Amino acid sequence: MNVLILGSGGREHAFTLKLSESNKISNLFVAPGNAGTDKIAKNININPTDFIAVKNLVLQNNINMVVVGPEAPLVEGVHDFFLADAELKNIPVIGPKKDGALLEGSKDFSKQFMQKHNVPTAKYQSFTKDNLTDGFTFLETLEPPYVLKADGLAAGKGVLILNSLDEAKAELEEMVSNQKFGEASSTVVIEEFLKGIELSVFVLTDGKNYKILPSAKDYKRIGEGDTGLNTGGMGAISPVPFADESFLNKVEELVVKPTIAGLQKDGIDYRGFIFIGLMNDNGNPSVVEYNVRMGDPETEVVLPRIESDLFDLFEGVANQTLDQKSFSVTDKTATTVMLVSGGYPEAYQKEKEITGFDNVNDSIVFHAGTKIKDNKVVTNGGRVMAISSFGNTIEEALQKSYKSIDKINFDKMNYRKDIGFDLV
Ligand code: AMP
Ligand code: GLY
Numbered sequence: 001m002n003v004l005i006l007g008s009g010g011r012e013h014a015f016t017l018k019l020s021e022s023n024k025i026s027n028l029f030v031a032p033g034n035a036g037t038d039k040i041a042k043n044i045n046i047n048p049t050d051f052i053a054v055k056n057l058v059l060q061n062n063i064n065m066v067v068v069g070p071e072a073p074l075v076e077g078v079h080d081f082f083l084a085d086a087e088l089k090n091i092p093v094i095g096p097k098k099d100g101a102l103l104e105g106s107k108d109f110s111k112q113f114m115q116k117h118n119v120p121t122a123k124y125q126s127f128t129k130d131n132l133t134d135g136f137t138f139l140e141t142l143e144p145p146y147v148l149k150a151d152g153l154a155a156g157k158g159v160l161i162l163n164s165l166d167e168a169k170a171e172l173e174e175m176v177s178n179q180k181f182g183e184a185s186s187t188v189v190i191e192e193f194l195k196g197i198e199l200s201v202f203v204l205t206d207g208k209n210y211k212i213l214p215s216a217k218d219y220k221r222i223g224e225g226d227t228g229l230n231t232g233g234m235g236a237i238s239p240v241p242f243a244d245e246s247f248l249n250k251v252e253e254l255v256v257k258p259t260i261a262g263l264q265k266d267g268i269d270y271r272g273f274i275f276i277g278l279m280n281d282n283g284n285p286s287v288v289e290y291n292v293r294m295g296d297p298e299t300e301v302v303l304p305r306i307e308s309d310l311f312d313l314f315e316g317v318a319n320q321t322l323d324q325k326s327f328s329v330t331d332k333t334a335t336t337v338m339l340v341s342g343g344y345p346e347a348y349q350k351e352k353e354i355t356g357f358d359n360v361n362d363s364i365v366f367h368a369g370t371k372i373k374d375n376k377v378v379t380n381g382g383r384v385m386a387i388s389s390f391g392n393t394i395e396e397a398l399q400k401s402y403k404s405i406d407k408i409n410f411d412k413m414n415y416r417k418d419i420g421f422d423l424v
Contacts, residue, residue: 198277
């Protein structure tokens with residue numbers, strides 16, 4: 001089997017490494033990939049949202065399956081493109097079609113979906129510039145802090161949490177009338193603030209059956225103690241200690257089952273990952289968001305814990321035989337710490353040489369924003385590498401990640417030294 005992975009981050013390096021362990025796969029391709037995937041697969045430098053380029057690559061290399069890492073190609077319809085093309089329609093795509101991808105592509109759609117199928121989530125209403133004053137009135141009925149979300153994809157920046165009512169009103173107006181987040185904020189979801197502690201649960205589904213993968217907690221803020229600007233994620237831990245059996249049972253019964261059943265009822269044939277962002281409020285789950293892909297850096301702790309052949313599970317997704325598949329997960333804890341470019345998540349420099357990572361042997365080095373230039377591995381993004389380790393405890397795993405990091409260097413390298421601080 002020849003498999004193509006779309007994307008270029010740490011998540012995609014983790015997919016590539018995991019799939020490279022499958023004896024059913026002969027050739028792995030990554031588009032565009034990074035310096036890490038280049039070592040274990042063939043990188044092809046195309047943009048995953050250029051579907052014609054993806055088609056040519058698939059046909060030229062006799063690809064038998066496509067695994068989609070990021071949300072953009074899914075929201076733009078890469079799976080629908082394959083199904084509509086005579087030469088591609090029998091090649092399975094792991095990732096939902098456009099209708100399912102709306103769970104991430106439109107916050108308004110996903111809130112309507114949750115409400116319709118009784119999935120616990122914060123109370124909400126949606127507004128556009130045409131009913132802005134109703135938005136002001138709705139805000140007045142809520143307690144601070146106020147949560148405003150751009151309906152569409154806004155590169156992870158479209159959620160504002162504000163303490164003052166006046167500020168919330170002003171921001172709402174900026175979003176819907178002045179397109180603060182472009183077209184993405186022409187509709188805004190306003191919702192109740194949820195208290196509690198966040199975690200993510202990952203589900204793989206073939207549209208009928210599902211498997212619940214290990215849970216994870218990520219650390220989104222740039223600064224220690226969860227302060228400063230939001231990032232794509234600075235580190236992650238799996239499993240999540242407070243997500244005990246009783247909580248995870250509630251998640252399965254109250255969230256996962258109604259979500260899968262809801263997709264079926266609504267005629268959405270969903271084949272791929274569902275990333276469920278949850279708030280645990282005193283043992284009760286409430287959905288913060290759905291994503292239609294795996295998380296990054298959560299994948300860098302979730303996949304290493306899966307001991308079975310991931311490709312076998314993907315075949316189950318493609319053939320709707322996921323119920324006949326089984327998989328096992330190590331009891332060990334996995335942690336990852338993200339190395340980022342100084343300045344990230346604001347402006348930062350690229351093409352800094354990265355040294356020392358080849359000397360790491362107690363951790364897995366997942367490349368994210370890296371590339372090869374003049375035979376050297378250099379930085380090529382804000383998030384550069386995720387350093388993942390196993391341990392019997394969170395502390396033990398983290399100690400390994402931090403010891404490995406001591407060997408790695410690039411100009412203005414930054415990372416959080418307190419990943420897991422709230423759990424240990
Ligand atoms: P989202 O893109 O919907 O995941 O929102 C980004 C982040 O904002 C989440 O990971 C939460 O930390 C926070 N957030 C979103 N919605 C809420 C809410 N209703 N209550 C509290 N925090 C929220
Ligand atoms: N780490 C959060 C995400 O992948 O969206």
